[in-house]
Amino acid sequence: xxxxxxxxxxxxxxxxxxxxxxxxxxxxxxxxxxxxxxxxxxxxxxxxxxxxxxxxxxxxxxxxxxxxxxxxxxxxxxxxxxxxxxxxxxxxxxxxxxxxxxxxxxxxxxxxxxxxxxxxxxxxxxxxxxxxxxxxxxxxxxxxxxxxxxxxxxxxxxxxxxxxxxxxxxxxxxxxxxxxxxxxxxxxxxxxxxxxxxxxxxxxxxxxxxxxxxxxxxxxxxxxxxxxxxxxxxxxxxxxxxxxxxxxxxxxxxxxxxxxxxxxxxxxxxxxxxxxxxxxxxxxxxxxxxxxxxxxxxxxxxxxxxxxxxxxxxxxxxxxxxxxxxxxxxxxxxxxxxxxxxxxxxxxxxxxxxxxxxxxxxxxxxxxxxxxxxxxxxxxxxxxxxxxxxxxxxxxxxxxxxxxxxxxxxxxxxxxxxxxxxxxxxxxxxxxxxxxxxxxxxxxxxxxxxxxxxxxxxxxxxxxxxxxxxxxxxxxxxxxxxxxxxxxxxxxxxxx
Ligand code: UN1
Numbered sequence: 135x136x137x138x139x140x141x142x143x144x145x146x147x148x149x150x151x152x153x154x155x156x157x158x159x160x161x162x163x164x165x166x167x168x169x170x171x172x173x174x175x176x177x178x179x180x181x182x183x184x185x186x187x188x189x190x191x192x193x194x195x196x197x198x199x200x201x202x203x204x205x206x207x208x209x210x211x212x213x214x215x216x217x218x219x220x221x222x223x224x225x226x227x228x229x230x231x232x233x234x235x236x237x238x239x240x241x242x243x244x245x246x247x248x249x250x251x252x253x254x255x256x257x258x259x260x261x262x263x264x265x266x267x268x269x270x271x272x273x274x275x276x277x278x279x280x281x282x283x284x285x286x287x288x289x290x291x292x293x294x295x296x297x298x299x300x301x302x303x304x305x306x307x308x309x310x311x312x313x314x315x316x317x318x319x320x321x322x323x324x325x326x327x328x329x330x331x332x333x334x335x336x337x338x339x340x341x342x343x344x345x346x347x348x349x350x351x352x353x354x355x356x357x358x359x360x361x362x363x364x365x366x367x368x369x370x371x372x373x374x375x376x377x378x379x380x381x382x383x384x385x386x387x388x389x390x391x392x393x394x395x396x397x398x399x400x401x402x403x404x405x406x407x408x409x410x411x412x413x414x415x416x417x418x419x420x421x422x423x424x425x426x427x428x429x430x431x432x433x434x435x436x437x438x439x440x441x442x443x444x445x446x447x448x449x450x451x452x453x454x455x456x457x458x459x460x461x462x463x464x465x466x467x468x469x470x471x472x473x474x475x476x477x478x479x480x481x482x483x484x485x486x487x488x489x490x491x492x493x494x495x496x497x498x499x500x501x502x503x504x505x506x507x508x509x510x511x512x513x514x515x516x517x518x519x520x521x522x523x524x525x526x527x528x529x530x531x532x533x534x535x536x537x538x539x540x541x542x543x544x545x546x547x548x549x550x551x552x553x554x555x556x557x558x559x560x561x562x563x564x565x566x567x568x569x570x571x572x573x574x575x576x577x578x579x580x581x582x583x584x585x586x587x588x589x590x591x592x593x594x595x596x597x598x599x600x601x602x603x604x605x606x607x608x609x610x611x612x613x614x615x616x617x618x619x620x621x622x623x624x625x626x627x628x629x630x
Pocket of ligand 1: 240286287416417418419420577578579580581
């Protein structure tokens with residue numbers, strides 16, 4: 135057991151006021167209880183939001199470089215604890231250990247990057263049309279933020295939201311997924327230990343059903359940053375919009391890799407395996423569609439299926455494992471259901487297609503890496519987000535056809551093309567309707583110093599990560615200051 139986890143409210147570690155708890159379970163071995171966690175209710179949320187509200191005035195006035203120094207210390211603590219925290223991510227979420235460590239590394243990167251923002255957070259100075267008058271725009275914090283995060287990146291996605299919101303001068307109430315609360319709690323322990331004043335960062339554990347919407351719509355909440363499904367994000371955006379709250383949502387994806395007939399097929403096979411089956415397909419950025427030029431379709435598919443057959447399923451903590459379990463029974467049922475849908479739609483199952491059996495897999499939520507060939511672009515398995523190890527391969531006549539197929543879904547998060555032709559890559563870069571385009575790399579692996587987010591039903595509001603054009607826009611608002619030191623009334627736009 136990793137022990138018991140508590141809420142963090144106004145600098146104090148507390149149980150849920152009801153005393154209710156929930157268990158965090160290892161998805162590779164359901165006998166393994168990672169920890170017991172508070173199952174909070176509305177009164178816990180009320181307390182946390184009030185603590186954040188109370189801390190806001192002091193934090194708003196703390197110089198940003200000082201806020202950044204605390205984040206720098208948090209980054210150092212995270213780096214020191216990377217190994218243990220990475221193992222915890224793997225144990226609680228299921229992704230293989232190199233990815234568990236990568237999850238933590240993404241959080242570390244974000245902490246260092248946002249620590250530096252403390253000394254930038256810059257606006258503009260712009261000349262006035264009048265003498266002895268100056269004008270500038272400054273970024274100011276928005277207030278109290280609700281941060282609601284999913285289970286697939288238990289430390290990285292919280293870090294995308296926590297560090298920029300805090301360095302910008304907001305105070306926050308963070309509700310991590312109830313499937314990965316322990317890794318989130320360990321992350322926030324380390325951030326608190328770095329020296330944040332009480333109430334700046336509050337953590338409330340519990341289920342989305344119980345407290346998610348209540349937190350987001352709380353009267354004292356000024357802004358909401360949410361990552362998970364399009365259905366929940368759109369609903370939250372509607373209710374929060376009606377309440378005049380700032381809200382940004384990162385949501386689903388149906389990300390394509392286009393493989394042209396001039397591509398290096400060895401590279402494309404490797405990229406498709408990593409993009410499609412990495413994290414067991416449980417990324418918003420997962421490559422769930424391969425759009426393959428008809429001239430090389432058979433050859434590529436042959437190479438791809440042969441390579442996918444070699445993937446080893448198992449506990450992510452065991453060395454040599456390539457693919458871990460799904461997060462829980464509900465996700466497993468959803469993925470298996472999509473496999474049935476694919477079969478019924480007439481797609482050709484060429485690998486996998488069911489729960490994985492074998493030694494070491496008895497007690498986890500394992501599904502075989504699954505590949506459907508000859509998928510038509512209109513089939514549900516080519517249109518809907520599955521969030522599991524299921525890849526649909528579609529034939530394309532040429533680049534124009536491939537881009538049409540790629541764009542003809544409701545999502546637009548990430549996309550990719552494999553080609554050795556500079557003109558093909560330029561056309562794809564211009565015409566793929568997605569927030570992220572990769573050339574000769576799979577759809578996953580965005581770096582934190584660039585904005586992250588999608589078009590269409592993949593994203594709402596501001597982008598995550600990055601600085602300008604990304605998270606700083608999410609967590610600050612612009613204020614414009616005019617200062618007249620002429621000692622007389624000067625009138626803009628009025629002829630003398
Ligand atoms: C997600 O899937 O929700 O680009 C986030 C990537 C990671 C982040 C994914 N850096 O795949």
